[in-house]
Amino acid sequence: MKKLILIDGNSVAFRAFYGLPLLSNQSGLHTNAIFGYARLLEKLIADEAPTHFLVAFDAGKSTFRHKQYEEYKGGRQKMPPELGEQLAPIRRLIDAYGIKRYELDEYEADDIIGTMSRKADEEGFETIIITGDRDLTQLASANTVIYYTKKGISDIDKYTPEYIEEIYGLDPEQIVDLKGLMGDKSDNIPGVPGVGEKTALKLLKNHGSVEEVLEHLDEVKGKKLKENLTAHKEDALMSKSLATIHRAVPVDFGMDDLKFTDDNEQEKYELFKELEFDSLLKNMEASETEDKVEFSDERVTDMEALREDISFHLEVRADNYLVHKPEYVAATDGERTFVSHMDDVDPGQLESFLESRSTINVYDIKRQMGLLRHLDIHFQDFDHDIMLGSFLLDPSKKIIDVAETAAQFNINIDSDDYHYGKGRNAKEPTGEAHFKFLNDKVMAVHNVRNKMDTSLAEDEMLDLWKDLEIPLAKVLSEMEYRGIRVDASRLKEMESGIKERLEEIEERIYTLAGEEFNINSPKQLGHILFEKLELPVIKKTKTGYSTAVDVLEELQDKHEIIKYLLDYRTLAKLQSTYVIGLQGEIKEDSKIHTRFNQTLAQTGRLSSVEPNLQNIPIRIDEGRRIRKAFVPKDDAHVLLALDYSQIELRVLAHITGDETMTSAFTSDTDIHTKTAMEVFNVEREDVTSEMRRNAKAVNFGIVYGISDYGLSQNLGITRKEAKTFIDNYLDSFPEVKGFMKSIVQDAKRDGYVKTLLNRRRYIPDIHSRNFNARSFAERTAMNSPIQGSAADIIKLAMVKYEQSEAAQKFNAELLLQIHDELIFDIPRDEVEDFIPVIKEIMENAMELRVPLKVDYGYGNDWYEVK
């Protein structure tokens, strides 16, 4: 991604000057504006990572605008000398950063910026313009955003076309018409007497431009106003012209000359030293040392020698920490490290060591807790988890190992894959090399933590990290360790039943096909269906014929073999994945211990592995019977399931504030029926089941980021019909329509979208020139805040429950989370008392403008829980 930053040199200098108290260095030079400037540059480089950079200055007194209007910028107060003396050092500062600087006789900085931003737009750049002058907002476009610095320079308003529309109801290009009519005191642009912002906006709303307003003077209401407009026609036109940024300045450089890399350490260092910018010098030194990781090798033999604030790490190569024991331990206080094989560590001593530390930082709390359990240590007093922090900072970055996370903070250590090898090159490292690896690893964990707080705070995710994800990791750890009891005999029974049926169906298929083949091979099946039996080809995949369910269903009437194939598919899936697969996951304790991945789903949802307990069949009874095998821990207990009703649509109602939707939820009406009433414009009693079904599909589509194609596929209707449904829907729910539009704009402006708890998801493809990629990005922008906020809510409920008195009072044990549902194991004689309590916690986990509703059920196995 090419990213250009354009700074309006003079206006930012003014803002920096007035934003900070008058500082000066030993030699008596005032430095506040220079310092403000330097801080701004630091922040821009860190936050925006520009690839191209330009600071434009106003050249001299005379510009082409003065020729047009002598008094242009007349009556301005003289620049205070305290600022004047800082202009030259500011230019030196910019040079020291290696940033291109430019000024041109006869033109203002605005015009240079306008010219370069136009070129940048044409060349597919993302552009940020920094200015203290609202005039520049006329340059806003889909890929250009104006950062307008208000008081000082840290307080920034971001002007995008949408924002301008929101505050003025104008397109960016109309800003000049606004100025033309109302004038601009600061630039001494006259405008039309008696016309201020309000009147100008009203006029522009009706006519669009200065020219059009003057064309239709007869339509203007108000005698005085009409008189003024008539008398000052020329002023209005000239004012507009003065305010219009000249976007074709003959600059003598190209985009390539603006290339920027942040590598002028030496020059910056010397200038900061001269100007006595100690805090900036310190920052530089800090990042210097972090770049060249020189880890302490002061190894101590007694972990007790470490100070109270530590990073801690238990190591085992295997993924499944519930099965595999820790093999090594490493800890550091930032200066000294302790590394040992577990055989040489006394678990009791380790536990009291952990208990006596004030602050403990780790990479992956849940894994550390799981490993500690092998030593019979139930410890959860961890304070930081850099893995969780790293995921929040950018969920699209794969969570791999400590090295990967550390690399994002310029700390370089050997990766796990490199150290341990892969596949046939797998190694079992031991000895000093391995100790060194563990030493570096725990040091990296420690050093990352110090930077992580700052990064998360900048992105406003510190609370999300500390109050949600970290406490949640501890809840999940308990759930994983606890496991869910499974009655293997019930699975065994099913297995033989399904096996017989599969064999029967297999025979039938072979007979109908006229030969034996591997039904599980789409390739062989495709050959049989589309070549041997000559059935019509409905859909192709990139490797051949598609034999997916929807294709087979379309072929139902064409051949008897199809229905057997469909049955075979269903049963084969049940048998392999669930009936047989699950049996293999039952451990010695007759339980299944899934692991929840907290750092994978891009929206912030959890996922579940080994096995996945979030996709146990439910929709078809045949599969649902699998749930009979999941049982409470004993006869005195039951399984209790509580699920949020329509949580995603409720979140959508909350975010958009749509009144129809909000009132439907407030009065607890069936949302799909309500949607059908709106979309088909009928009374409640006239909603047919088909209408409701269609409305339901549209609601799903809305949550997923609507597309006519997707809906048409889902409902088996034409694209055109689907489009009509969608258009009707959006007209019935205008706030939803507005949200869909504005969230995409947000994504374009910010590069990310976020949930109610500020969880981010970056959407780089939103700018893609590839239609598919861009469309997908747009749907992602629409869906992620909804799905992600729903994930925030249930996670919050889980943490709040664990921290509640109820968790102490009742013997309820949380077993599973399935996106909008929680499963508990609880004594039968407590369940009725527990339900209202847990329901209350879940329904009030977060306060929305619509109520949250929780349904529940309990029984002697998971199947009975309906």
Place this chain on the structure above:
DNA sequence: GGCCGGTCCG
């Protein structure tokens, strides 16, 4: 060992 098509869930 990793990808693909297919199917299960919210």
Place this chain on the structure above:
DNA sequence: TTGGACGGACCGGCCC
């Protein structure tokens, strides 16, 4: 702008 609903995991087949 010619394919796609949003998030996931796991299976068997198949290719390397």
